[in-house]
Amino acid sequence: MPLTLYKRPGGKIYHYRGSINGQRLRGSTGTAKKAIAERFISQLEEKHWKGDFDGPEAILRFSDAAAHYRLAERSHRFLSMVEDYWKDTLVKSITSGAVRKAAMALYPKATGATRNRHVIVPTQAVINHAASLDLCSPLKVERFPENYKIKTPVTWEWVQAFMAASNPHLAALCCFMFLTGARVSEAINLRWEDVDLVKRRAKIRQTKIGDERNAHLPAALIAAIANIESDRERGSKVFKYSTRSTANPQWMKACKRAGIPFYSFHCCRHGFATSLLHKGVDPITVSKLGGWKSAQHVFETYGHAMSDDTLADRLTDTPVTPGAVASMQTIGKTKG
Incomplete structure (x- = not known):
């Protein structure tokens, strides 16, 4: 049955109903003018027939692909921005070059890393998810060059000095991030029901990659959290700070x-x-313990060379016992 127009009793807006190639359709045209309504259903019929003849890729819009992506409960980080940019653009017209141009248009003064993270990654993720559903072809996009800087890490000695000059909650927060690798947003949102001091475990809800991981709590961290356990209330945050912004002023004062x-x-x-x-x-284990997306990311970001030029001493740091010396002397005499 082809699409036909009708009005609901007492209504002014034209609606449509019918079927195209066995698919039942019904909805509103959004207009009270019959000529516009007829044009609307004509274009709708053309769109559906084109999809049947040429495949779903011929009519797949980015907005539709993004809806599939959201339904799959994938990471929504930076997704809204690219949805606003591409809107109803046909996915088949979104090429690698178009995505790079979009990144430059949205972030004209940003670094390559920002353009990659905010535009290329989410756009490519949406389209490639649709490709996995056989709705379109996969997309490969050349990334912008990124300049990896050696990041300044804190040491356990720094953490101990910081904790000694901090209030118990801030001290425990610092200790938690250093000994579990938690991001500050993950640490601040830690709830008491996610902490088990007896089993020495904490469930970290990983905001960046939309997953969870269980972190081991070393003895020093157990002690730090035990110092604030008296404030424990079910459903409340462990470290009491509402956001990183509320913790930052106290953090700066503690350093001073x-x-x-x-x-x-x-x-x-x-x-x-x-x-x-x-x-x-090894990087694989580190990435698993700290919740990084890949061992390669850990190696590229944190695996820079140590500045200690005496590291070669570690090659011979096995304790030498009298028995081992005598054994080596015997081997030497035998070869001689």
């Missing part, structure tokens, strides 16, 4: 009181990764 360099919240996360890498923990 301790007489130590000011490092940001995120430097604690840098310290977690850098310290583990320098202690010989």
